[in-house]
Amino acid sequence: MKKTPSALFFIAAATLLLFGCDTSLTVGSKTVGIRSGSFLYEDGHLRATYHAPLEAVYAACEKTLAGLKATDIERIRKISQGSFTALLMDEKIRINVDYLEKGMTAVSVMAGTAGNKIAAQLIHDRIAENLKTS
Numbered sequence: 001m002k003k004t005p006s007a008l009f010f011i012a013a014a015t016l017l018l019f020g021c022d023t024s025l026t027v028g029s030k031t032v033g034i035r036s037g038s039f040l041y042e043d044g045h046l047r048a049t050y051h052a053p054l055e056a057v058y059a060a061c062e063k064t065l066a067g068l069k070a071t072d073i074e075r076i077r078k079i080s081q082g083s084f085t086a087l088l089m090d091e092k093i094r095i096n097v098d099y100l101e102k103g104m105t106a107v108s109v110m111a112g113t114a115g116n117k118i119a120a121q122l123i124h125d126r127i128a129e130n131l132k133t134s
Contacts, residue, residue: 044112048124050107051103056105060130060131071087080099083095094109
């Protein structure tokens with residue numbers, strides 16, 4: 001099989017993307033990104049996994065919104081998931097909390113209408129801080 005230079009370039013580029021710290025891919029209107037193996041950014045949602053039970057993470061999310069002085073907080077709590085919708089500095093914040101397995105919980109944060117990655121990262125940082133203090 002004869003390998004063309006473009007095929008070798010594609011393989012090298014794909015390898016570099018897999019081993020980089022920050023990687024993102026946009027296809028059409030869908031965007032997916034990975035940051036340091038701990039965060040996944042997809043269509044405006046910044047998703048992270050926490051090594052803590054669902055109840056502790058849900059409480060940390062609630063404490064985070066209260067600490068940031070969010071208003072109009074709507075809470076929905078079910079057996080294996082929960083969600084928050086709130087207003088923070090005139091931006092809509094959506095936080096989804098999902099049970100993955102014992103001691104593992106996934107949290108997805110979307111700030112604004114199209115997704116503000118920096119604001120979502122700030123919220124994740126506050127959630128992690130609140131988990132450490134509880």
